[in-house]
Amino acid sequence: MDVISESVKSMNGYNLHVVKTEKYKTNTLVWKMKAPLNKETVTLRSLLPHVLQSNSAAYPTTGKLRSYLDELYGATLFVDLAKKGEYHVITISVEIANEKFLSDNTPLLKKAFQFLSEILTKPNVQGNAFDQETVEKEKRTLKQRIQSVYDDKMRYSNFRLVQEMCNGEPYSLHVHGEKEDVDQITPESLYQYYQNALSQDELDLYVIGDVNEADAETFAGELLSFEERTPQSLPSGTDNGKERVNEVREEQDVKQGKLNIGYRTNVVYGDPDYYALQVFNGIFGGFSHSKLFLNVREKASLAYYVASRLESHKGLMMVMSGIDNSNYDQAVNIIKEQLEAMKNGDFTDQEIEQTKAVIKNQLLETVDTARGIVEVLYHNVVSGKDITLQTWMDEMDKVKSEEIAEVAKKVHLDTVYFLTGKEAGK
Amino acid sequence: MEKITFEQLQEEMYYEKLGNGLDVYILPKKGFNKTYATFTTKYGSIDNHFLPPGKDEYVKVPDGIAHFLEHKLFEKEDGDVFQQFSKQGASANAFTSFTRTAYLFSSTSNVEKNLETLIDFVQEPYFTEKTVEKEKGIIGQEITMYDDNPDWRLYFGLIENMYKNHPVKIDIAGTIESISHITKDMLYECYETFYHPSNMLLFIVGPVEPEQVMNLVRDNQNKKDYKEQPEINRQFEEEPMEAAEKKKVLEMNVQTSKCLVGVKSKNVNQTGKEMLKIELSVNVLLDILFGKSSDHYSSLYNEGLIDDTFSFDYTQEQGFGFAMVGGDTNEPDKLAEVLKKMLLDSREKGAISQETLDRTKKKKIGAFLRAVNSPEYIANQFTRYAFNEMDLFDVVPTLESITLDDVENAAGDLISEDRFTVCQVVPKQ
Numbered sequence: 001m002d003v004i005s006e007s008v009k010s011m012n013g014y015n016l017h018v019v020k021t022e023k024y025k026t027n028t029l030v031w032k033m034k035a036p037l038n039k040e041t042v043t044l045r046s047l048l049p050h051v052l053q054s055n056s057a058a059y060p061t062t063g064k065l066r067s068y069l070d071e072l073y074g075a076t077l078f079v080d081l082a083k084k085g086e087y088h089v090i091t092i093s094v095e096i097a098n099e100k101f102l103s104d105n106t107p108l109l110k111k112a113f114q115f116l117s118e119i120l121t122k123p124n125v126q127g128n129a130f131d132q133e134t135v136e137k138e139k140r141t142l143k144q145r146i147q148s149v150y151d152d153k154m155r156y157s158n159f160r161l162v163q164e165m166c167n168g169e170p171y172s173l174h175v176h177g178e179k180e181d182v183d184q185i186t187p188e189s190l191y192q193y194y195q196n197a198l199s200q201d202e203l204d205l206y207v208i209g210d211v212n213e214a215d216a217e218t219f220a221g222e223l224l225s226f227e228e229r230t231p232q233s234l235p236s237g238t239d240n241g242k243e244r245v246n247e248v249r250e251e252q253d254v255k256q257g258k259l260n261i262g263y264r265t266n267v268v269y270g271d272p273d274y275y276a277l278q279v280f281n282g283i284f285g286g287f288s289h290s291k292l293f294l295n296v297r298e299k300a301s302l303a304y305y306v307a308s309r310l311e312s313h314k315g316l317m318m319v320m321s322g323i324d325n326s327n328y329d330q331a332v333n334i335i336k337e338q339l340e341a342m343k344n345g346d347f348t349d350q351e352i353e354q355t356k357a358v359i360k361n362q363l364l365e366t367v368d369t370a371r372g373i374v375e376v377l378y379h380n381v382v383s384g385k386d387i388t389l390q391t392w393m394d395e396m397d398k399v400k401s402e403e404i405a406e407v408a409k410k411v412h413l414d415t416v417y418f419l420t421g422k423e424a425g426k
Numbered sequence: 427m428e429k430i431t432f433e434q435l436q437e438e439m440y441y442e443k444l445g446n447g448l449d450v451y452i453l454p455k456k457g458f459n460k461t462y463a464t465f466t467t468k469y470g471s472i473d474n475h476f477l478p479p480g481k482d483e484y485v486k487v488p489d490g491i492a493h494f495l496e497h498k499l500f501e502k503e504d505g506d507v508f509q510q511f512s513k514q515g516a517s518a519n520a521f522t523s524f525t526r527t528a529y530l531f532s533s534t535s536n537v538e539k540n541l542e543t544l545i546d547f548v549q550e551p552y553f554t555e556k557t558v559e560k561e562k563g564i565i566g567q568e569i570t571m572y573d574d575n576p577d578w579r580l581y582f583g584l585i586e587n588m589y590k591n592h593p594v595k596i597d598i599a600g601t602i603e604s605i606s607h608i609t610k611d612m613l614y615e616c617y618e619t620f621y622h623p624s625n626m627l628l629f630i631v632g633p634v635e636p637e638q639v640m641n642l643v644r645d646n647q648n649k650k651d652y653k654e655q656p657e658i659n660r661q662f663e664e665e666p667m668e669a670a671e672k673k674k675v676l677e678m679n680v681q682t683s684k685c686l687v688g689v690k691s692k693n694v695n696q697t698g699k700e701m702l703k704i705e706l707s708v709n710v711l712l713d714i715l716f717g718k719s720s721d722h723y724s725s726l727y728n729e730g731l732i733d734d735t736f737s738f739d740y741t742q743e744q745g746f747g748f749a750m751v752g753g754d755t756n757e758p759d760k761l762a763e764v765l766k767k768m769l770l771d772s773r774e775k776g777a778i779s780q781e782t783l784d785r786t787k788k789k790k791i792g793a794f795l796r797a798v799n800s801p802e803y804i805a806n807q808f809t810r811y812a813f814n815e816m817d818l819f820d821v822v823p824t825l826e827s828i829t830l831d832d833v834e835n836a837a838g839d840l841i842s843e844d845r846f847t848v849c850q851v852v853p854k855q
Contacts, residue, residue: 003459023457025435025795062727066719070785074792097792101435137728144682144733144754151680153574253679253854256570289512298506301563304571322571350513357515357535364459364534365517369799 003389004367006377007213013226014203015381018213019373025101027109027209028370029116032378033090033201036234037170042088043142043177044193047185049079049090050138051130052194057122060131065119072111073097077119084382085268085313086170086234090201092116095370098210109211110219117223123194129187130194139182146179157258157419158320164248165262165415171314202231204381208370233384246415251422258419259331261319263339266410269312270385273410275396276403280411281310282355283347283404284338285319289354291338291347292319300334302327313382317411325421332416339413345405352401360393427640432819435798439819440636442644446652447624449812450643453631453804459534461632462801463541465548466809468627469620470525471598472745477659478619484661487616488607490565490600493522495613497565499529499548501557507547516540524594525743526813528806537634538642545628545646551617553610566602576676576851580684583674584750584849588690590670591663594746622655623647627812629805662745667692669847673762677854684851685758687765689840691747698815701742702824706790707836708740708749710828713786715772716751722768731761744814749840758850766846773837783830790825 009016035041059065069075075096082089096112099105124131149155159174166172203226207216267277285292285308296306306321323331341347366372367389380386427442440452471493475486500507500520511518516533529548533540572578582597589595599605630639669690696704715722716738726732736753751769755761771777797803808818 021457023455024799026792026799061724063719063721063724066717067785070717070719070789072792073795074789076796095796097795101795102791103434133728137730140730141727141733144735144756147681148735148754151576151682154571255573256567287512287517288508293508297564301560302567304564304568322567324567324570354509354512358512358517361460361515361517361532361534365532368458368460368801 003364004373009217011220013228014205016217016220017204017206017377018211018216019208020211020213021208022210024209024370026095026097027112027211028093028095029112030206030374031092031116031120032204033197034087035197035201036232037083037086037088037173039173042173043181044185044190045088045090046081046175046177047138047142047190048194048197049092050142051134051190052119052123053077053079054134054138055124056119057124058118060124072108073102075112081175083171083175087382113219113223125191129191132187135187135190139185142176143179143182146174146176153254153258153419157260157417160250161260161262161318161415161417164246164417199227200229206374208373245413248415248417250419252419254419254421256322257325257328257421259321259323259328260417261335262415263317264412264414265310265315265317267407268315269379269383270387273403273407276399276407277310278359278396279352279355279399280342280404280407281308281317282359283351284308284342287358291341292335295334295338296321296331300330302331328418342408343405345401356396359396363389363393440640442640444644444647446647448647449627450640451629451808452634452636452639454634454636455632455801458633458801460532460801461537461630461634462530462532462805463544463630464528464530464805464809465544465628466526466528466626467620468525468625468813469527470523471596472524472593473620473660474593475661476619478615479655487612488600489596489604491608491612491616492527493599494561494565494605494608495616496520496522496527497561498553498558498613499551502552510543511540514539514543522598526810541630541642542646549650553613555610558608558610562605565599565605569599569602572599576678576680576684579676579678580686580849580851583676584686584688584847587671587674587847587849588669588688588748590666592665592746619658623652624655625658627809629809631801631805668844671847673848675850675852678851680851680853682754683756683758683853684753685755685761686750686752686849687762688748688750688847689769690845691742691840692845693839694742694745694747701814702816702820703832704836705740705742706824707828707832708840710786710790711833711836712738712740712749714778714782715768731755731757731764758852762848769841773841778830778833780830783833787825787828791822794821
């Protein structure tokens with residue numbers, strides 16, 4: 001038996017995924033819209049879900065819409081954007097109480113479906129345009145959202161690394177789009193784009209909770225129906241060529257330097273050596289028992305945080321740390337030495353076992369939350385693969401020491417980005 | 427072992443107070459993969475002035491020492507405990523707040539081994555001068571990281587404005603200067619004072635057998651020789667009612683300004699059911715005033731005074747309490763004025779309708795159901811409530827009992843001109 005039981009059903013224009021579980025006191029609907037990332041649409045896409053969630057035809061103001069959600073025992077509505085490889089994914093989630101835990105037993109699940117359908121298919125529209133006032137308000141907020149990246153230096157330096165490293169590739173675009181493109185969006189152009197997205201994006205609906213599969217299918221069938229489409233899919237992966245070392249230094253008024261290092265892994269989700277890459281990343285920098293944590297933090301006392309993480313669909317690995325401006329050389333050297341050690345197979349069986357145990361633990365913990373279940377399952381939609389969580393864990397268990405060193409050799413340093421304070425001495 | 431049943435929620439909890447005074451709670455969660463356990467002491471950043479056991483003079487310890495101690499407990503003679511946990515497939519962590527220090531793990535296998543590791547590492551301190559010195563570099567970087575974080579500076583700036591004497595105004599991690607004075611002997615002194623089992627609570631939530639787990643904990647504790655410890659004596663200076671400072675503006679390397687309006691509570695000495703009622707009434711009040719369905723939220727958003735970073739919160743513990751409202755804004759001064767007026771006006775008779783109250787209560791009840799999907803929430807919040815003699819599982823019945831009078835009283839008690847304060851972060855010129 002697998003850890004998650006997912007049933008997938010093809011509906012009109014989208015796939016319905018139902019995961020039945022009794023562990024939650026709420027039921028969750030997650031709507032996903034996926035399309036290739038590109039400069040022309042990234043800003044429109046990042047504005048769209050915020051306009052959709054602010055009101056609708058039946059609830060024409062935010063106050064009315066949110067009051068209705070409050071009445072439904074504080075159902076939550078949440079929108080989000082993400083980059084998955086070179087795709088731009090819009091997520092709209094609705095979470096609603098399961099009435100069996102309430103003193104009032106009015107059925108709520110169907111209301112959640114009706115609500116999702118309302119905001120997706122019956123927006124607040126005049127003619128061929130979204131409500132102008134709503135669009136203007138959300139444009140203003142979007143500009144602030146884009147601008148706020150600058151104020152959070154951890155996010156900023158990560159964004160700058162990706163921008164430098166993937167210069168010329170769609171992945172370098174910011175998930176919230178481009179500030180200078182916001183102004184030219186009109187209620188008409190956004191409405192036009194909304195129609196395009198609903199007819200061309202790859203669409204998926206996840207339903208997680210103590211729900212009856214047949215009910216979910218009936219509600220979805222009645223309330224959400226779109227035209228058939230063949231979604232655009234991109235070739236997966238990755239390398240832009242040979243090893244290069246692009247060093248970027250940026251000065252700002254900051255007390256702590258932010259060191260962000262990008263690598264090309266040349267391995268993506270679903271590749272045979274993807275599991276070895278996961279174990280590699282875990283030994284190298286993914287956890288608090290990893291080489292980076294031990295050597296940069298515990299031994300050299302250079303940092304409070306230092307970690308590596310993978311972008312599984314684009315084939316990237318990113319190391320991030322906050323260090324004193326004057327410790328740049330020492331930190332970069334230690335990090336490089338740890339990668340060399342990995343390539344030379346300089347790690348013990350115990351490190352491998354430890355890492356496998358922790359990764360397995362992390363996966364199982366992830367699927368204890370409804371959002372985690374969706375994230376894990378959605379990897380298959382993005383990659384066009386069909387890998388169950390059980391397969392994932394079994395394959396990782398089989399990874400051998402040599403395979404880890406082999407995959408480490410495929411990992412190429414690309415860009416070292418350092419955000420440094422103004423008075424930095426080297 | 428006592429069994430407590432919550433029928434509406436369909437949950438059961440098991441409780442025992444062990445011989446050495448440790449409170450142990452177990453909440454079995456079927457269907458979950460993960461077990462989550464927290465081992466928490468009622469000791470946080472505010473506990474910096476106290477009488478060590480067996481001494482007759484109060485001591486004052488450097489700012490940031492509770493958090494420093496938290497870091498140092500992970501290090502042992504034979505390496506650090508993170509290694510041990512990860513060998514056992516667990517991920518471990520810890521945090522220090524104003525009033526608590528919590529050590530925790532989560533794991534989907536080897537739960538009993540991990541639980542022993544958790545209890546033992548917290549109960550076997552190992553501090554040396556050398557490792558204490560080494561930690562100063564690491565925590566120094568943690569402090570610097572927060573120094574660059576405008577939201578953290580804004581939050582602490584606001585608390586600093588409110589309090590003249592109370593140690594809640596001290597940054598939890600201290601400063602690079604204050605932690606430079608910390609020695610291993612001070613760590614031991616704090617440890618001896620605050621880490622006795624009678625000052626601690628162990629909470630375990632996950633797919634566990636309660637009998638078995640309770641036996642394990644009981645056996646573990648029986649092997650350790652704890653002397654009975656008298657009540658802990660903490661000292662706090664008298665704190666004036668009004669806010670210490672009315673306004674502070676921090677210039678930072680940001681592009682967007684930020685503004686928070688704070689109100690310092692005046693009644694902060696309740697515990698138990700009384701405290702729960704007040705805390706929930708204030709939370710309901712703030713939600714009515716500033717929640718996304720409120721008129722205020724719409725008008726602030728429509729006028730472009732706030733964006734989606736806007737938030738509000740109420741904190742109350744023994745001896746301090748405050749509400750805060752605000753977020754990113756292009757007009758920090760105007761936002762401060764408008765928010766203050768909205769707060770003041772809420773005290774007027776008829777400002778809040780029964781209908782809005784009923785809707786907000788429904789929303790809060792749903793939010794509680796959502797929250798108890800999370801083992802982390804249950805363990806951490808249950809502990810916090812218990813340290814204040816409240817019961818997390820009283821939240822829904824208490825919410826149901828809140829009347830318009832309760833909310834009006836909460837507004838009347840909380841909101842007052844002289845307890846307002848404002849903190850802003852603005853772009854450096």
